Amino acid sequence: MSKTYKTRLGMMLDHAELYVASVFFILMLAVVVFNVFLRFLFGQSILFTEEIAYLGFTWSTFAAVAWLYRTKALISVDIFFLLLPASLRRVLSVLMDITLILANLWFCRLAWVLASGGFLRKTPVLEIPYFWVNLAPLLAFGLMACYSVAHLIHGFTHPYVHDDEHDAEMYQDSSL
Incomplete structure (x- = not known):
């Protein structure tokens, strides 16, 4: 290639x-x-x-x-995260990534229950099984669970470094 x-x-x-x-x-x-x-x-x-x-x-x-x-x-709110000391930021980041992994896996399970029941119900005109509609959240939450694992690994290999210039640029138009 x-x-x-x-x-x-x-x-x-x-x-x-x-x-x-x-x-x-x-x-x-x-x-x-x-x-x-x-x-x-x-x-x-x-x-x-x-x-x-x-x-x-x-x-x-x-x-x-x-x-x-x-x-x-x-969209995320980082203001409270930035107010914490660097050691607490890392702990909070790991806890958030683990929480997001678990939440996305839970939503993936719920989406599977929804999708698996979709073969019984069909759209009124085209008679497409709702499985094909309900497959979208299943795949999305499955991907987001994988991405959460990748974010967790990335957080361990590339810890957050505070950048005052970036923060100043990010908040220049805010009311803070």
């Missing part, structure tokens, strides 16, 4: 959640817009577009949340 191919493949895998989210978001948007135009121009709509939009919304949301979680781009 060439180096460019490996780099391109690595980049695609690094953004896989975003690609999935984008495809399903575009699918959702396309069927909703198409249905709006049909209603406006012809006064009729297609029944199955709501089901496809629901499927697209679910998959795009959970795939995007998994990516946001992995990249630590979700």
Whole structure:
């Protein structure tokens, strides 16, 4: 394999959640817009577009949340964390990572219960088993549990270092 191919493949895998989210978001948007135009121009709509939009919304949301979680781009409040001494920050960080591992595994289990019961119930028009809709949270929470383990390992190998310049830049527009 060439180096460019490996780099391109690595980049695609690094953004896989975003690609999935984008495809399903575009699918959702396309069927909703198409249905709006049909209603406006012809006064009729297609029944199955709501089901496809629901499927697209679910998959795009959970795939995007998994990516946001992995990249630590979700909204968080660090002010109390930054007020603690460095030794307590490390302990708190480890405790939070362990808590998030357990929480994501619990949600993954609940999502499995939801998804496994989805074969019995089908969408009204297309008769798609709800398993395919409910598979999105299962995969998202499974990925977030794996990412929590990676965050925990990263926390041990790369401990948090306080950077006053970064903190000043981060809080310059805040009310603090």
